[in-house]
Amino acid sequence: MKDRRFILARTRLLVPLSDALGEDTRITDGYVLTDGSRIKEVGCYSPERGREIVAECGSELLVLGAEPKDSYSEEDIPMLDGVALPGFIKCHGHDHESPIIGISKDEPLVDWLDHTVNMFTGFMNTRREELTERFGKSPNLIPYLKARLDDIHYGITSCLVNHTSFNKYRIDDLVSANLASGSKMTIAVGSSDQNYDPRVMETIDQAVDRLEQAQKSFGETERVEIIPGPDQIFSNSPEMLSALKNWADRYGKLVHVHSSEEPDTTRWFAEEYGKTPIEMAASAGFLNSYTLLAHQCNSTDRDLEIIRESGATVVHNPLANTIIGDGMPPIIRMMEMGIPVVISTDGAGAADNQNIINAARLAAQYQKAYHRDATLLPSLTLLKMITVDAARALRLNAGRLEEGKDADFIILDLKPSNLVPSRADNIIENIIWAADGNEVQWMVANGLLLRDDYRAVRLDEKMIKKETQQLSELMIEFRDRTEEIVATGIRGEQN
């Protein structure tokens, strides 16, 4: 079916997170109307307004949950038993990890990276020719498309993808997958020039040149933003960080890096260089309000002060941090200090899924238990950390349902038993505490329909799942017949 200019959704409940209406507004029998890639209006539904909309929009209207027609009448507009809310925004993830769930669990970060991520990206690189022939396309497209499917499954309409390690060379495939899926993507292009496997290291000139090329090729591409994403502070010299930040500043762009994630590496770094990773990044001029720090689990008091003064945002990834045993960042203290904190999933390999509702819930459960304080991180705050605040962090015109914002919204099905009873007074709480994340029944992003009654409409879901399964089986075969790829150079020194 051809895309239509207007999309109308009428739902039993609506949570707009709107500035104008008040962030805690919960509408009963509400509607969202999009016009092209923007939201036209949001409010309480009335049959009268319904009649006007079908008359005004004519054959360019698509009504969610109704049989597509060239001309709807008001009676055709169903009230969906769901809740409409802004699409979720993920500020830290790795699309290349989508096929590597459930591998090398119960291992610390550095071992897991070598046994899972580097093994997989190495396999994709060294077997590229063979895999291209077998699948009849660039094999990297398979994980990238699977990642788009996963995001759609969990209601994520915008994401930041950090493109690291061997994988950083396939930006074109990542862009293709994003265009095919209809989502919005910030691509943080990876780099490393120290403490890493020589096969993935490069010079500063090479890293900057690759960014420049990516910007030239995709700077104007719709729904794509190219930014520097040095893999880790430990794997990038201060000169590299400085050059990448200068490049970003020239274009007014964000920068993104993994920072102080795991305790051993963070400790080792401070001993080796006489500075914490944050002190090093600050001395390289890498930190300001355009900087996104993924993790920051292990901070000194001085680190937190430096981050606060810089205005940088911390991206908290509780699923990955707890599974890998990194520790959890002191987000309550950070937020009290005024450091912007958002919640994300990290890649599917570390988190084993992209369930961003679950990530928000875990963040709250941990902090409430740790501080023995149930009042911390109420549901509305958590919901904002994966919508409104995340949009601000990625500089997106999204995260709220109000006129002029990007037409990004999802409808969670309220029929599953776990979400009964849902009412206006408990809906925000239910989204965080009772939803299991699988209830995304409809998704609209940038005014395009991405999910229609649980069906991905722009992607070949069956093919993507089949190829991902095949690719993962080949990769496991490869693992059993090859030597380990150690791309995190500090592992030997730690042991």
Ligand SMILES: [Zn+2]
């Ligand atoms: Zn990560």
